[in-house]
Amino acid sequence: MYFVEPEAELDERLERNKSPNRLEHKPKKRDIEWSENNLKETMKMHRLNSLHGEIEKEEYIKINNTYLSAKEVAEMIKEKFQL
Numbered sequence: 001m002y003f004v005e006p007e008a009e010l011d012e013r014l015e016r017n018k019s020p021n022r023l024e025h026k027p028k029k030r031d032i033e034w035s036e037n038n039l040k041e042t043m044k045m046h047r048l049n050s051l052h053g054e055i056e057k058e059e060y061i062k063i064n065n066t067y068l069s070a071k072e073v074a075e076m077i078k079e080k081f082q083l
Contacts, residue, residue: 008064008065012066
């Protein structure tokens with residue numbers, strides 16, 4: 001089993017929440033004001049990502065995908081786990 005932890009900066013996450021693909025496939029995200037507020041409030045109350053070095057497993061990778069395409073992230077995962 002492999003563990004992949006994606007993370008992105010808040011501004012990028014807010015932009016992605018408005019993308020046509022996201023809105024098409026995630027009906028709850030269509031209320032953009034609610035979705036943005038929900039994300040911001042969740043981030044205030046909970047830590048959404050692990051801390052650096054917190055997870056020490058060989059089968060684990062954390063990827064900040066703020067400036068990466070889905071294809072680039074997939075390539076990183078394939079390379080890390082030799083898939």
